[in-house]
Amino acid sequence: MALRLWASSAANALKLSGTAGACGASAAAPAFALSISRFFSTVHDGLKYTQSHEWVKTADGVATVGITDHAQDHLGEVVFVELPEPGTTVSAGASFGNVESVKATSDVNSPISGEVVEVNSKLSETPGLINTSPYEDGWMIKVKPSSPGEADVLLDAAKYTKHCEEEDAH
Amino acid sequence: MRGLLACASTLARRATAPARVRHLAGAAEAAEAELKKTALYDFHVAHGGKMVPFAGWSMPIQYRDSIMDSTVNCRANGGLFDVAHMCGLSLRGRDAIPFLESLVIADVAALRDGTGTLTVFTNDKGGAIDDSVVTKVTDHHIYLVVNAGCRDKDLAHIEEHMEAFNKKGGDVKWHIHDERSLLALQGPLAAPTLQLLTKEDLSKMYFSDFKLIDINGYSCFLTRTGYTGEDGFEISVPSENAVDLAKAILEKSEGKVRLTGLGARDSLRLEAGLCLYGNDMEQHITPVEAGLSWAIGKRRKSEGGFLGADVILKQLQEGPKIRRVGMITQGPPARSHSELVSSSGESIGEVTSGGFSPCLKKNIAMGYVKSGMHKAGTEFKVVVRGKSYDAVVTKMPFVPTKYYRPS
Numbered sequence: 001m002a003l004r005l006w007a008s009s010a011a012n013a014l015k016l017s018g019t020a021g022a023c024g025a026s027a028a029a030p031a032f033a034l035s036i037s038r039f040f041s042t043v044h045d046g047l048k049y050t051q052s053h054e055w056v057k058t059a060d061g062v063a064t065v066g067i068t069d070h071a072q073d074h075l076g077e078v079v080f081v082e083l084p085e086p087g088t089t090v091s092a093g094a095s096f097g098n099v100e101s102v103k104a105t106s107d108v109n110s111p112i113s114g115e116v117v118e119v120n121s122k123l124s125e126t127p128g129l130i131n132t133s134p135y136e137d138g139w140m141i142k143v144k145p146s147s148p149g150e151a152d153v154l155l156d157a158a159k160y161t162k163h164c165e166e167e168d169a170h
Numbered sequence: 171m172r173g174l175l176a177c178a179s180t181l182a183r184r185a186t187a188p189a190r191v192r193h194l195a196g197a198a199e200a201a202e203a204e205l206k207k208t209a210l211y212d213f214h215v216a217h218g219g220k221m222v223p224f225a226g227w228s229m230p231i232q233y234r235d236s237i238m239d240s241t242v243n244c245r246a247n248g249g250l251f252d253v254a255h256m257c258g259l260s261l262r263g264r265d266a267i268p269f270l271e272s273l274v275i276a277d278v279a280a281l282r283d284g285t286g287t288l289t290v291f292t293n294d295k296g297g298a299i300d301d302s303v304v305t306k307v308t309d310h311h312i313y314l315v316v317n318a319g320c321r322d323k324d325l326a327h328i329e330e331h332m333e334a335f336n337k338k339g340g341d342v343k344w345h346i347h348d349e350r351s352l353l354a355l356q357g358p359l360a361a362p363t364l365q366l367l368t369k370e371d372l373s374k375m376y377f378s379d380f381k382l383i384d385i386n387g388y389s390c391f392l393t394r395t396g397y398t399g400e401d402g403f404e405i406s407v408p409s410e411n412a413v414d415l416a417k418a419i420l421e422k423s424e425g426k427v428r429l430t431g432l433g434a435r436d437s438l439r440l441e442a443g444l445c446l447y448g449n450d451m452e453q454h455i456t457p458v459e460a461g462l463s464w465a466i467g468k469r470r471k472s473e474g475g476f477l478g479a480d481v482i483l484k485q486l487q488e489g490p491k492i493r494r495v496g497m498i499t500q501g502p503p504a505r506s507h508s509e510l511v512s513s514s515g516e517s518i519g520e521v522t523s524g525g526f527s528p529c530l531k532k533n534i535a536m537g538y539v540k541s542g543m544h545k546a547g548t549e550f551k552v553v554v555r556g557k558s559y560d561a562v563v564t565k566m567p568f569v570p571t572k573y574y575r576p577s
Contacts, residue, residue, distance in 0.1 A: 076236045101237075
């Protein structure tokens, strides 16, 4: 579902479905025929994952959040990252920022609730870190969790891998 | 559902009414089955094409190369595009030219045989029904290509006027070239690669020239044109030969010309400052507002005689109230429908196309602003997700065009 809608968003970025004009409006539809699972993306053990392709790693009471290798692979080169200010409150499942690729804008959801204590300022100069190092240098925000149990219900590496395979199969 | 890949994106939400998004998701399965496929569909899939719906067709938005790499490669080497979703059309008959001139702004009669021009089909309010490249093959034969998304509308429009025209004693009939496929070969290697497949001397064929020639043994309509800003060709080939021609072009270029999808095509045309119909030009936008006054033939400017000529000629005299401009913007790429505001906060227009330029490595956009705000160097703000960022009017094309013209 998610990837199908990504294609639709990319299509919309291009006005592929022609919604604004009289042209081709009847043809508008999300894609089913994505053949983009061409290689297997990396998934790290020990992280927790969301169905919407973010990861979270908790250590010493601080949760680090980013987007997965699978996500960056499907988005293509990231050209801009919009992050919240430190001190901002984020909620599990709600958008905290955006990543922009050449053709598409995507919301990034927080896997957990809490207060942003640090953001990766390197991403403003080098947004491509999300592509080259999604789990390390391309981290996005650090959060002080307000409901520490929240991460427990997220997907582990095995379940997330299965989730990606199922999405790509569509 | 507002997840990273699952957001139907801010773009989709802005461009589309929420009800429509829901409707589309529900209708997807049915619509998928109805999508038309070009002769190259299987070839695209075999080459890793990511197929998406576009104007009723299943088309590759990109292949294995990223949109960034594809865009850059087209300007450095070359790109091969399947544009067979576009509609090629011949108008024939004694009155083909006067008939077409009643519908478009170009001085078709003044074109030399075998040359063409970009033009606009107008409605009776002077708005654009579609843009099109028209070629005068002979005095009695016009070849033109219209947008895929506008095909049904354009054909209905042309047919209606053609019937009326012929009833009054005119002589014009049409042929829709559904037996042919259109490929675009663009970039610096376009001519050297194509030259290996034809005996015709391409060095004598300049931008906008048209010829009926043999390419790799196939009977083709060749136009030195395209929509990337690069030198290149659009090749109308019999559909049964389309895959073989694509293979031959890729092979002769020794892998340097790459299959290039609609994603890169959109970046390329935006960098070249060219309008995408449905984004940058619509029913209510006149060619004058769109910055296409140059495409109104001199004779047409004095005589009129096309739909909406009264509105358009008046705008030429008095100047349009809004104008299409190019912009370089800071912050996140400003996508279509981003609002433009003056430094005092007054709304002055909106972005119609925008993105990150793979070749310039900065954000470029085009859009419409109030006249007076349109001069190069004018500064204002663009609003993206509630935040304002600097925008400055920039002359287009953003990337210099390389059309092959007589020196």
